[in-house]
Amino acid sequence: MLFKSALISPSELQEALIQDGTIILLDCTIDKVGQSLKDAKLELLPNSLFFDIEGKFSDQASKLPHTLVSEGVFEKEVQALGIDQKSTVVLYDRWGIYSSPRAWWMFKVMGLDQVYILNGGVPAWKKNKYKLAGSYRQQGKTGNFKAHFQKNLYADKDYILAHYRAADVTIFDARSKGRFSGLVPEPRKGLNGGHIPHSKNLPFEELLEDIYYKQADELEQQFDQFKTVDHEYVFSCGSGITAAILAFASYISGHTNIRVYDGSWSEWGREELNLPIEK
Incomplete structure (x- = not known):
């Protein structure tokens, strides 16, 4: 089962679900900074499973939030969701577009090809008056997915240090202009203000x-304004979540030479690391 684009509409998904009952639906919702859906009524696409970004799919031993887990852990947890190597997986979140692109990047960096995002998530599904469920379905069989880490989609601190001055690499920061400039305090303690030198500010809300x-075509214009068409794009944010919103936008607008900086500002901005910073 293949869709025309990695970003699909509610009507496209509804039609596909009628034709193919093997599509796996994953709710990828996490809380936003200062906002939570934990007390809200649980509204899901029917037959969904939960993709636990902050729990099972984040390295709990890391000092940083949302750190990507190892190949082995990712493989085990994805198999537990019943996902096979050739499965078609559709991701969504209950905000609309927020954390589902992070899950998309995680799947791509671990080698799953047929992974898609529902544009608008649950709110868009509701607008179309499609059926909703109030609980997740039970996990079934164990899948046969095998993780194959795609290092060309991944950046860590050492990669940034080696490339932030490179003429053919552009680093995009998805945080607000205030945080990028260091005029607004970081929401996490122990972090300097400012940004990675030579990086460009493209707040994720501007793509939505x-x-x-x-x-x-509008997304393409957002990137074209920086005149970096032939560059590799590396995306950063506060903790690796909204960076993936930019990464996916780049991907669907045709620029696929992309990486996400997993540690993002939660790592780069740490006071004790004393890394290069601009304001």
Whole structure:
């Protein structure tokens, strides 16, 4: 089962679900900084499973939030969701577009090809008046997915140190302009203000229209304004979540030479690391 784009509409998904009952639906919702859905009524696409970004799919031994787990852990947890190597997986979140792109990047960096995002998530599904569920389905069989780490999609601190001055690499920061400039304090303690030297500020909200991604040509224009078309793009943010919103936007607008800096500012901004910073 293949869709025309990695970003799919509710109507496209509804039609595909009628034709193919093997599509795996994953709710990838996490809390936003200062906002939570924990007390909200649970509204899901029917037959969904939960993709636990902050729990099972984050390295709990790391001092940093949302650190990518190892190949082995990812493989085991994805198999437990019943996902096979050739499965078609559709990701969504209950905000609209927020954490589902992070899950998309995680799947891509671990080698799953057929992974898609529902544009607008649950709010868009509701607008179309499609059926909702109030609970997750029970996990079934164990899948046969095998993780194969794609290092060309991944950046760590050492990669940034080696490439932040490179003429053919552009680092995009998805945080707000205030945080990027160091004028607004970071929400996490122990972090300096500012940004990685030579990086460009593209706040993730500028790629969204309400709960949806903007059209692909509009997204392309957002990146083209920086005149870096032939560059490798590396995406950073506060903790690796909204960086993936930019990474996916780049991907669907045709620029696929991308990496996500997993540690992002939660790592780079740490006072004790004393890394290069601009304001």
